[in-house]
Amino acid sequence: MKKHLLFALLVPYFAFTQEVALLNTDSILTVLEGEIAIREAYVQKKLATLDAYKSSLSKSTSLTDKYKACWHIVDQYKSFQYDSAFFYSLKLSDLAYQIGSFECIQTARIKTAFVLESGGLLKEAADTLEAVDLTNMPDSIRSEFYSVTTRLYDFMAYFVKDFYYAKIYQQRSRDYMNRELALHSPSSLRSHFIRIQINQAEGDFEETERVYLSMVKNFNLTHHQLAMRSYDMGVVFDEKFPEKAIYYKALSAINDIRGAVKENVSMRELAESLFRKGDLRRSSLFIKQALDDANFYSSRLRKVEVSDILPIIEGKQYQELESRNTRVISYSYIITLLVLFLALFLFIIFRQLSKLRISKRSLDTANESLFNANHKLEESNKIKEAYIGQFFNLISEHLFKTEKLVTSINRKLSQRKFDDLSEITDNINSFKERELLYKNFDDMFLNLFPDFIEKLNGLLKANDQLDPHMKLLTPEIRIYALLRLGINDNNQIARLLNYSINTIYTYKTRLKNKAIDPETFEESIIEI
Known part of the structure; x- marks a missing residue:
């Protein structure tokens, strides 16, 4: 930030070519953004100065001293706040x-x-100037009168919106500039000011720049003075050298901020220039700042000017945002598709790798006797997988038998051999089949978890220990065996064991009551 501030202070003393302006435009706009961020500090400084003059006004006893203090207050307020200035x-x-x-x-x-001109009351300003009597007035007052009258006709030419009258007002403005110029020495600061305005009005950008650089080099300018004349430079370069115009308008806006000048033009015109250039972010920032300044000053003219361009800039920015959002959504769809394709590709790769790992495990099984304890543990895990597969094979076989039985019954029914049905049903022993199913389940589960009973005893009270050598599981233990296998739905457990829901709850509660910690009993079972 310090580098940018030093740059903004030194740039008026450089010889500005079109190429230099092109190089420096972005830097000075960055400086301007920084100044906007700290603009309140300059406002507070202005208010402190006003407080000092107001204090002098209230404490002064002579009318002359009060007049001088009031003159300074008006001078401070005239480009700061209209109501107070008036x-x-x-x-x-x-x-x-x-x-x-x-x-x-x-x-x-x-x-x-x-002040009336700044507030947009041009007729009232003209009437007030009409009442001024310059008889025997010194050149300093005549000069100020001509300057304010020039400004009045400039405003009228700008806002009349009629080419015929605009030309008349522009000519009157130049007449008063020439009258004022005749009052000053060619080497004076005021003479430089007026010549810049005259050359700017005539479109002579080379002479305008020459006088401007001479002025900056030879005089110690206030922020407000530098802002006004830099704005004139921006206007004269607007058509032929837009980048240079942006540079000078930015320099003008910077000095307006540093001088706490709220009645300004540079910020708005800079926003318009950047909008035409396509810099929507900065143009939006600067036009909003211009609106803040106009509202702070309470200038009708500036509010009208800003309101003309603000909706256009904001509308364009909204369109740009919508376009950007559309692009983002499109890119998101493309990226999502790419991610899906990548996920599918990775899935296929991992599946192939999984098949390769399974094949490798099958080959390693033949050499398990040579492995260390970790390899034996891996072997145990594979055995568990094999038993689980066998258990589901038994279930599949049972389903196959059931389907075969149904097919046989349907055939007898279709052949109307009803007497043979009783023979089929006599051969069905569902109790024996279920007992066989329980036995197979118990055998497989205890092979899968040989230490299940031992670890279960570790969860039970001392006087409720189970037989560690049991070969068949009790209904209570069988329920928790299913829970250990991940089947935790009571309805599903009831269907598998052919019990009612109430019976399941009764069995579970009976064994849980024997636990050392009934609250965590089921969680501990799952961790076995």
């Missing part, structure tokens, strides 16, 4: 009449006219 300009006029000084009265009228 209030103190009226107070300045009142003090001038109290003093009875003809010169002070004319000065107060000129100050009031300037």
Whole structure:
């Protein structure tokens, strides 16, 4: 930030070519963004200055001292806040009449006219200037009168929206500039100001820049003075050298902020220039700042100017945002498809790798006797997998028998051999089949978890221990064996064991009550 601030302070002293402006535009816009971020500090400094003058006004006892303090207050407020500027300009006029000084009265009228112009009350400003009497007035007051009148006709030419009258007002503006120029020495600061304005109005950008650089080199300018003349430079370069125009308008806007000038043009025109260039982010930032300034100053003219361009910039930015969102959504769809294809590709690869690993395990099984304890543990895991597979094979075989039996019954029914049905049903011993199923389940489960009973005893109270050598499981233990296998739905367990739901709850509660910690009993079973 310090580098950018130093750059902004030094740039007026450089010889500006079109190429240099092109190189420096982005840097000075960055400086401007930084100044916007700290603009409140400059406002507070301005308010502190105003407080000092107001204190002097209230404490002064002589009308002359009060007039001087009030003059400074109007000078500070005139480009800062319209309502206050107008209030103190009226107070300045009142003090001038109290003093009875003809010169002070004319000065107060000129100050009031300037404030009215800034507030957009052009007719009232013209009437006030009409009342000014320059008889025997010094050149300093004549110069200020011509300057304020020039400004009035510039405003009228800008807002009349009629080519015929605009030309008339522009000519009157130049007439008053020439009158003022005749009052000053060619080497004076005011002469430089006026010549820049005249050359700018005539579109002579080379002479405008020459005078500008001479002025910056030879005079110690205030922020407000540098802002005004830099704006003139931006206007003169607008058509032929837009980048250079942006540079000078940015320089003007920076000095407006540093001088706490709220009645300004540079920020709005800079936003328009950047909008035409396609820099929507900065143009939106600067037009909003211009609107803040116009609202703070309470300038009707500036509010109208900003309101003309603000919806266009914001609308374009909204369109750009919508377009960007559309692109993001499109990119998201593409990325999602790519991710899905990648996931599918990885799935196929992992499945092939899984098949390769299974094949490798099958080959390793033949050499298990040579492995260490970890390999034996792996062998045990494979055996468990094999038993689980066998258990499901038994279930499949049982289903096959059932389907075969159903087929046989259907055949007898279709052949109307009803007497043979009793022979088929006599051969069915469902109790024996279920007992065989339980035995096969118990054998396979205890082979899978040979230490299940031992670890289960570790969860039970000492006087409720189970036989560690049991070969067949009790109904209670069989329920928790299914729970250990991951079957935790009571309805499913009831269907598998051919019990009612209430019986399942009874058996589970009976064994749980024997546990050392009934609350964590089922969780402990799952971890065996």
